[in-house]
Amino acid sequence: MTTAQITINSAKLANIQDSGRCGFEQYGISANGAIDMYAYLKANELVGNDTAQPAIEITAFGLSLTSTVDVPIAITGAEADLKIDHRIVKPWQTIILPAGKELTIGTMKKGLRAYVAFAGGIDAKSTLESTSQDTILDLGTQLTDGMTLKLKHVPAKTDMKITYLEDRPSYGSPWHIRVCDGPDTDIFTKSTEQFFKNTYRVSPVSNHVGIRLSGPAVENFKTPEILSRGVGVGSIEIFPTGQAVVLHRGRTVTAGYPIIGVVPLIDLDMIGQARPGDEIHFEHISIEEARNLYKKRFNKLPYRR
Secondary structure (H helix, E strand, O other): OOOOEEEEEEEOOEEEEOOOOOOOHHHOOOOOOOOOHHHHHHHHHHOOOOOOOOEEEEEOOOEEEEEOOOEEEEEEEEEOOEEEOOEEOOOOEEEEEOOOOEEEEOOOOEEEEEEEEEOOOEOOOOEOOEOOOEOOOOEOOEOOOOOEEEEOOOOOOOOOOEOOHHHOOOOOOOEEEEEEOOOOHHHHOOOHHHHHHOOEEEOOOOOOOEEEEEOOOOOOOOOOOOOOEEOOOOEEEEOOOOOEEEEOOOOOOEEOOOEEEEOOHHHHHHHHOOOOOOEEEEEEOOHHHHHHHHHHHHOOOOOOO
16 A cells, blocks of 8 residues: 655745644743644645644745645645646645646745645644744754655545635735734834834844834834733834834744734734735724634634634
8 A cells, every 4th residue: 555645856945834832832932833824724624624734834935746645735825836747726725636746836926935735634743732843942844855744644535625715815015914902002102103104024034933024113112121021923022223023923932122013813824924025014903803803714714723
């Protein structure tokens, strides 16, 4: 019987991700997980996985792979050219990758990260209940040329699904990112209005820890630095220089800079898809609005995050 596995033919910047290493932040360990959680979860749903399984997260440069068996897959996230051998295939739906045929995902065109989920999931090493990559603690699996990955349990049959357009995020610059009030709103009473009028651009040094922004400095706030404390994912910290960074899923769990606002989960995925140089505009929404938007999108999925 043929062992179900995939071979990575070419990978420049790709790794294994899942829904995150949850429940260990009291020990200083960040959750990490897929940067675009919705795209990752949607890919799992499209291949019929009952629970969200480890998948491949590809950043910027594309990837190619082959499988030893016919396997249902789904590709979501950033826009890129997709082919199986020389046949063009479509994202955001279930497709069959035939044994021995090469799946090629080109360089990202809009957005920064794409996801490939496999029916049954990838059998990857788990540490602290997760396969997600954590570059700070050196956990997880970075993909390299020639690497083989076992598949768990490829089903004999999978329903073929497609994602309706209204359920597909729209990627591309300029990005309009919504922001809720943070814990330090009173510090920024004289600068919040200008913050929401400013145009920012994504810095090339951004990563899963934080999305650094370049643009007009935030001014006229009371305290340039505060005592270190726990900080949530999505927090927008303002450095003493007035420059901003959006803390993402790999952020350290404590920090000591004031927080002008928090990007809610509904848009945390989106800013994680922003490319270096992309234009960012922020707009204020209430926590209740953010909660309702999150439920509207994620309640359609069979998983909870």
